[in-house]
Amino acid sequence: MAMHKLWSSVYKELTLLYRDFTGLLVLFVMPVVLVIVVTLVQENVLKSMGETRTQVLLIDNDGQTVGHGIEESLRKSGFVAIIKELNGNKIDIVMAKKAVAKGEFQFCIMIPEGITEAFRKKAKQSVKNSITIGDIKGRAQIEKSPDIPDLLVYFDPALRETFWRGMIGSLEKVILGIEASEKMKIFSELLPIGIETATKKAMGPMWSEEFKSAIPRIHLEWDNKPLMAVKEKVSQYGNLTKTPNTVQQNVPAWTLFGMFFVVVPLCGSLIRERQNGMLARLLTMPISYLTIISGKIIAYVIICMVQFVLIMIVGKVLFPLLGTSVLDAGSSPAALILIALSAALAASGYGILLGTIARTYEQASMFGAVSVVIAAALGGIMVPVFVMPKIMQDISIFSPLSWGLNAFLNVFVRGGDVKSILPEVGLMLSFFLSTTFIAWFYMSQRGRIHIQ
Amino acid sequence: MSTVESTNGKILVAKNLVEVYRGTSQPALDGLSISINAGEIFGLLGPNGAGKTTAISIMNTLLKPTSGSVTICGIDVVRYPSRVKGLIGFVPQGIALYSNLTARENLRFFGRMYGLSGKELEKRISEGIELVGLKESADQRVFTFSGGMKRRANLAAGILHKPRLLFLDEPTVGIDPQSRNLILERLAAMRDRTTMVYTTHYMEEAELLCSYVVIIDAGRIIAEGSPGELINGIPGCSNLEALFITLTGKQLRD
Numbered sequence: 001m002a003m004h005k006l007w008s009s010v011y012k013e014l015t016l017l018y019r020d021f022t023g024l025l026v027l028f029v030m031p032v033v034l035v036i037v038v039t040l041v042q043e044n045v046l047k048s049m050g051e052t053r054t055q056v057l058l059i060d061n062d063g064q065t066v067g068h069g070i071e072e073s074l075r076k077s078g079f080v081a082i083i084k085e086l087n088g089n090k091i092d093i094v095m096a097k098k099a100v101a102k103g104e105f106q107f108c109i110m111i112p113e114g115i116t117e118a119f120r121k122k123a124k125q126s127v128k129n130s131i132t133i134g135d136i137k138g139r140a141q142i143e144k145s146p147d148i149p150d151l152l153v154y155f156d157p158a159l160r161e162t163f164w165r166g167m168i169g170s171l172e173k174v175i176l177g178i179e180a181s182e183k184m185k186i187f188s189e190l191l192p193i194g195i196e197t198a199t200k201k202a203m204g205p206m207w208s209e210e211f212k213s214a215i216p217r218i219h220l221e222w223d224n225k226p227l228m229a230v231k232e233k234v235s236q237y238g239n240l241t242k243t244p245n246t247v248q249q250n251v252p253a254w255t256l257f258g259m260f261f262v263v264v265p266l267c268g269s270l271i272r273e274r275q276n277g278m279l280a281r282l283l284t285m286p287i288s289y290l291t292i293i294s295g296k297i298i299a300y301v302i303i304c305m306v307q308f309v310l311i312m313i314v315g316k317v318l319f320p321l322l323g324t325s326v327l328d329a330g331s332s333p334a335a336l337i338l339i340a341l342s343a344a345l346a347a348s349g350y351g352i353l354l355g356t357i358a359r360t361y362e363q364a365s366m367f368g369a370v371s372v373v374i375a376a377a378l379g380g381i382m383v384p385v386f387v388m389p390k391i392m393q394d395i396s397i398f399s400p401l402s403w404g405l406n407a408f409l410n411v412f413v414r415g416g417d418v419k420s421i422l423p424e425v426g427l428m429l430s431f432f433l434s435t436t437f438i439a440w441f442y443m444s445q446r447g448r449i450h451i452q
Numbered sequence: 453m454s455t456v457e458s459t460n461g462k463i464l465v466a467k468n469l470v471e472v473y474r475g476t477s478q479p480a481l482d483g484l485s486i487s488i489n490a491g492e493i494f495g496l497l498g499p500n501g502a503g504k505t506t507a508i509s510i511m512n513t514l515l516k517p518t519s520g521s522v523t524i525c526g527i528d529v530v531r532y533p534s535r536v537k538g539l540i541g542f543v544p545q546g547i548a549l550y551s552n553l554t555a556r557e558n559l560r561f562f563g564r565m566y567g568l569s570g571k572e573l574e575k576r577i578s579e580g581i582e583l584v585g586l587k588e589s590a591d592q593r594v595f596t597f598s599g600g601m602k603r604r605a606n607l608a609a610g611i612l613h614k615p616r617l618l619f620l621d622e623p624t625v626g627i628d629p630q631s632r633n634l635i636l637e638r639l640a641a642m643r644d645r646t647t648m649v650y651t652t653h654y655m656e657e658a659e660l661l662c663s664y665v666v667i668i669d670a671g672r673i674i675a676e677g678s679p680g681e682l683i684n685g686i687p688g689c690s691n692l693e694a695l696f697i698t699l700t701g702k703q704l705r706d
Contacts, residue, residue: 008564012550012557019552019593277546281609284512284542284619285565286534 005287009295010302013269017303023265027303028310031258035311039250039324054167056080057096057108064116066178070109070151073174080107100154107156107167112149122148123182124190131187131194151175181220188218245325247315252408253381255311256401259304259343260372263351266300267364270355289443293436297348304344330411335418339411342428343404349435350400356439375399380406403427463617463647464488464511469520471506471671480506481517482671488617488664493639493648495662495679497655497692499700503671504651505545505621511649512542512619524617538567541615541646545622547602548609551595555586555605558594559612566613580608583638600631607635611642618648624657636661655693659683665692669700 017023056074060067074080083105086095096108153171155164195215200207270293273279282292315327329336351368358364376382378392379401385393396402407424410416464487471481481503488494498504509515511522513533522529524536549558559577563569568576581590584604594602607623620639624632639648640661652658658665659679667675667682675682679692689695 004569005565005567008561012553012561015557016550016552275546277544277548278550280509280514281542281544281548281562282565283514284537284540285562286537286567287565288534 002288002291006291006295006298009287009291010298013296013299014302016269017265017299020265026265027262028307031255031261031307032310032314034258035251035254036314036318036322038254039247039319040322042246042250054080054107055105056082056167057086057091057099057105058082058084059091059093059096059108059110060084061113062111062115065182066116066119066175067111069178069181070111070171070174073177074109074170077170079170097154100156103156103158105156106159107164108154109171110152110154112151115149115151118148119179120182120186123179124186127183127186127190131190184218184220188220192217247319247325247327248412249409251311251315251327252412253405255308255340256343256379256404256408257372257376257381258307258311259340260347260350260375260401261369262300262304262344262347263354263368263372264365266296266348266351267355267358267368268361269296270352271358271361271364275361289440293352293439297345297352297436300348300351301341301344304347305340308340308344328412330413331415332411332417335411335416335421336408338418338425339404339407339421339428342407342425342432343400345432346400346404346428346435349432349439353435353439353442356442372401375401378402379404400428400431403431461489462487463490463492464494464522464524464649466507466511466522467520469507469510469522470518471503471510471515472518479518479671481510481520484520484668484671484673486666486673486676488647488649490616490647491643492664493643493650493662495658495665496649496651496668497658497665497696498668502668502700504668506671507668508619508621508649508651512540513537538613539616541610541613541618543607543610543618543620543623545625547594547606549594549602549605552593554591554593555581555597555601555608556590558605559609562609563612568613576612576614580612583611584608585634600627603627603631604635607638611646615646618642618646620648620650622652623650624652624654632657655691655696659692667696667699674699 099105100108192215320326354364354368378396379399381401385396403424407421410420466486469481469484470479472479496504510517513529513536525539527535529536559580563573581587584607624635665679666673683689683695686695
């Protein structure tokens, strides 16, 4: 009989949800849209098509080796699109600064006039200072290096710090390469002359022009490829061989976020029942409070699982059609179902607690929504936990979304199995039991209501 | 399980009920004692804040009293609330129905909560719908109903399982005379099989319907008896409303 009542309660909840169009939008369409939008925004999907490269304005007032070197290296990187003219006109610095400040372009690189000449002089001076052959003093004869005009990079103030720091880093790498190349060139010129001068002096009358051919010459015709390669390898539990991509990292994160948003309709349904006397009516019936809330929990867990399946289908079927990578769901479907189920229970337990404690729907919906966003931020849904300050990292371990995300990532990108996610699943289930128990206890204490 | 027969025809007996809410010093109920005979329509009257809803909440198992006892059909309500729940029905003051379900779906849900199922459930639903005059609109969602239709559906949900004792908390508030008349008629017709505890602010309703009336104020009984006895007992009072004002005063209650 208790089961009959429970399933009637579940059926009633699902019927009410089915007939609530706005509620359905919130529960199904919004999370799917959220996952699609966030993934498409973060996925560098158009990069391969050359359409989303960062737009960089380049003003080359130098027009020589350094300017050409910077331009060529940036072009070769494939990450930026170099723009040297606007509306058919050569870009000047005033025009460029204005366009970047307005956010029309992300960067402007201004290569100053005479940089190559100053660069060469300084490189030559630097090499000369480092050579000591015989009594040709190197460091002892250090001359004052000439000043090199600054290479200026203007960036859009709305640009994230990581982004412009990345650009500065790339430019420094390019300049370092040009500098090394220039220094080697000068070194290859100066070293044989130095050796010849020193040998001539040491041999005196015994010097013959025949010796000249024996002096080592440096040829700079070596392979330009780096001697040592940096190889990317994914550290994982299982046999996952694919490199994790944005889809695999975003889908679980935002799926979890969407699942936790059931707290809003769930606590709303509890508060409405309390306010219109429905709960009082139910509590005078031969049905336990546990059955009443279990009916709600089961209904909302079903909703969460449908959400999860929908988003998985979107990841598998829709994302490739939109040009992103296909979702690789890892190697353990059982683990994924277990995580989704635990997360759904944790979210439902939280909704029950909020719906029991909050006095009004406005209170519950605002607090519920904001607290889920905070838990998501703390849990690494928006920004990875490892980049957070230490104190936030310490707090993040208390976020149920952090447990869920960690478990999902274990399966999605680390190749984990059921065993690997048991600690997080245990935490989520404990959270569910705790929140439900607190709700039950609070209810039993409020006005000493009979709720057995 | 005890029966009414074994309790000398008393279906409800409340003794010295006291309820003091947390954070208050004034008791909401201050030693309320009542007994209700089977087949009676028992009017529980009083101004706002007199303790009517608190008394009903204790009697219908929602609230535990600070002290005192209540038995329904001989069963201790405080100790065995789950045994009592099958015997009682409750029609709350608010429209306690799911507005996105039809009247029939609401009754089906509540019927199942009372343990009804199958053909018996469907039979009770049809009877209930007919009783409150909602046959034509039984398959419409409740949010499309007028205030009177909602009140009638609210009543149907409380009597579906044919309770021994029915608590009605202002069941006719805010509806038109036609719907009120239908509800009062139907309740009067049910008195043979269902005992009722009825609260209302409409004194003419209580005078017409109730066989016994208790007027409470500040959690205490200030008058009790049949409406006729009470009216005749106070000189100059021609009806229950006049008596009520005489006993409770003209001062506004919030």
